Amino acid sequence: MTELSGSLLLFLLTAASLVAIGVYGFIIGPEPLRRILALNIISAGIFMLMVVLAYRTSGSGATELAADPVLQALVLTGLVVAVSATAFALALLARLEQSSSEMSAPLQLKQTEPEQ
Amino acid sequence: MSLLLFDTLLCGLLLALALASVLSRQLSHAVILYIAFGLLMAMAWARLAAPDLALAEAAIGAGLTGALCFTALARQGQLALSPVVSWQQRCWPALFVLVTLSGLLLALLQIPASPGPLPALVLQELAGSGVSHPVTAVLLNFRSWDTLLELLVLLLALLGTLQVAPAPVRQNSWALSRSWSQLLAPLIILLAGYVLWAGASQPGGAFQAGALLAAGAVVLKLNKQLNWLAWRNIWVRFFAVAGLGVFVIAALAAWLLQGLAAEPVWLRWPPQLAKYIILLIETFATLAIAITLTLLVVAEQPDTPLSLETQDSAGGSDD
Numbered sequence: 001m002t003e004l005s006g007s008l009l010l011f012l013l014t015a016a017s018l019v020a021i022g023v024y025g026f027i028i029g030p031e032p033l034r035r036i037l038a039l040n041i042i043s044a045g046i047f048m049l050m051v052v053l054a055y056r057t058s059g060s061g062a063t064e065l066a067a068d069p070v071l072q073a074l075v076l077t078g079l080v081v082a083v084s085a086t087a088f089a090l091a092l093l094a095r096l097e098q099s100s101s102e103m104s105a106p107l108q109l110k111q112t113e114p115e116q
Numbered sequence: 117m118s119l120l121l122f123d124t125l126l127c128g129l130l131l132a133l134a135l136a137s138v139l140s141r142q143l144s145h146a147v148i149l150y151i152a153f154g155l156l157m158a159m160a161w162a163r164l165a166a167p168d169l170a171l172a173e174a175a176i177g178a179g180l181t182g183a184l185c186f187t188a189l190a191r192q193g194q195l196a197l198s199p200v201v202s203w204q205q206r207c208w209p210a211l212f213v214l215v216t217l218s219g220l221l222l223a224l225l226q227i228p229a230s231p232g233p234l235p236a237l238v239l240q241e242l243a244g245s246g247v248s249h250p251v252t253a254v255l256l257n258f259r260s261w262d263t264l265l266e267l268l269v270l271l272l273a274l275l276g277t278l279q280v281a282p283a284p285v286r287q288n289s290w291a292l293s294r295s296w297s298q299l300l301a302p303l304i305i306l307l308a309g310y311v312l313w314a315g316a317s318q319p320g321g322a323f324q325a326g327a328l329l330a331a332g333a334v335v336l337k338l339n340k341q342l343n344w345l346a347w348r349n350i351w352v353r354f355f356a357v358a359g360l361g362v363f364v365i366a367a368l369a370a371w372l373l374q375g376l377a378a379e380p381v382w383l384r385w386p387p388q389l390a391k392y393i394i395l396l397i398e399t400f401a402t403l404a405i406a407i408t409l410t411l412l413v414v415a416e417q418p419d420t421p422l423s424l425e426t427q428d429s430a431g432g433s434d435d
Contacts, residue, residue, distance in 0.1 A: 011160075014130060016221050017217065021131070025139075028201055033189070034138070034198075041137070041153070049224070051160075072166050083176045088277050094281075097191065097192070098282045098283070
């Protein structure tokens with residue numbers, strides 16, 4: 001199967017569990033804000049998987065390489081993209097709540113109009 | 117052995133915090149637990165030999181995301197208990213997730229323990245990249261497409277957020293936090309400059325410096341400082357776009373310079389100029405990332421024709 005060391009296996013397990021917890025929260029979590037948090041937990045799990053894969057290199061002492069810089073650079077890019085996507089999602093959420101609380105009356109009017 | 121104990125503790129804490137954040141009855145608890153989770157993630161990155169990620173995560177994952185979520189919480193109004201999810205509603209998703217998790221673990225255990233050829237290739241080509249830190253070399257030389265497109269994603273997210281941004285939450289700031297934040301500002305600028313400069317040879321670089329600057333600017337903005345840092349300021353707009361613009365111009369210039377040689381390749385720096393090109397791009401990218409992240413987090417409704425509010429009603433002015 002695999003000859004990864006104990007610590008790496010532990011982090012691999014944690015990464016998979018984080019993804020699972022995030023998916024569960026995304027399905028369950030009643031509020032939209034909690035669903036956005038759950039999405040961030042999923043992305044944390046995926047990033048952790050990539051960093052563990054990058055760490056594999058330095059785990060084997062024979063080659064004496066540093067951790068894989070390509071995967072780490074990808075995760076660094078991913079972190080910034082994830083936070084900007086979160087900010088956009090939260091802005092959309094705030095807009096949704098604002099307009100659903102303010103414009104509920106006009107919205108109902110619009111819905112009833114075609115029925116006439 | 118003690119390292120394994122530390123790892124077990126760290127992983128256990130991470131899982132417990134994530135689970136508690138998902139399951140907690142109150143939304144504010146979920147947000148606070150998530151911020152603690154972000155801080156521990158930074159520690160996990162440091163443990164997994166990724167100090168670049170630890171720096172970025174501490175500023176982004178814990179700092180900026182926390183500020184974002186608290187702003188969203190403040191917009192929710194009164195903090196009510198979440199609606200109760202019944203036992204049956206929890207049961208089926210849990211079963212589904214458990215099946216997915218076991219499949220995921222089966223797939224993950226097939227991963228070979230030896231890495232691919234890429235890390236060795238990076239080390240081999242590092243001398244001609246212009247910097248001596250491998251992660252910076254990958255970000256700004258070997259895979260600069262990613263960074264270029266990432267700056268574009270940031271800009272698009274900012275434009276989208278500015279369009280839909282709702283009215284800002286009015287809040288007062290303490291005199292104490294205002295004076296502390298003023299004390300913090302020069303330190304943040306100094307630290308961000310150091311991190312940017314260190315990125316050539318050590319962990320650090322444009323993203324970490326930009327995130328640090330943004331975190332400091334957000335603290336100041338929340339304390340009603342830095343009023344010039346808003347989308348209506350033409351220089352702020354210029355520098356928010358300049359990160360991408362300088363990158364594209366540098367790529368074009370490098371492409372034209374290479375045109376004299378046999379086969380020009382897009383986004384490949386000439387080795388003797390690479391150091392200066394990377395420094396130029398990183399400086400402007402840092403400013404662009406800092407400004408964009410700050411505006412994304414504070415997300416003030418701009419007083420421009422861009423915002424929906426001004427399109428809907430002509431009187432939607434903001435100070």
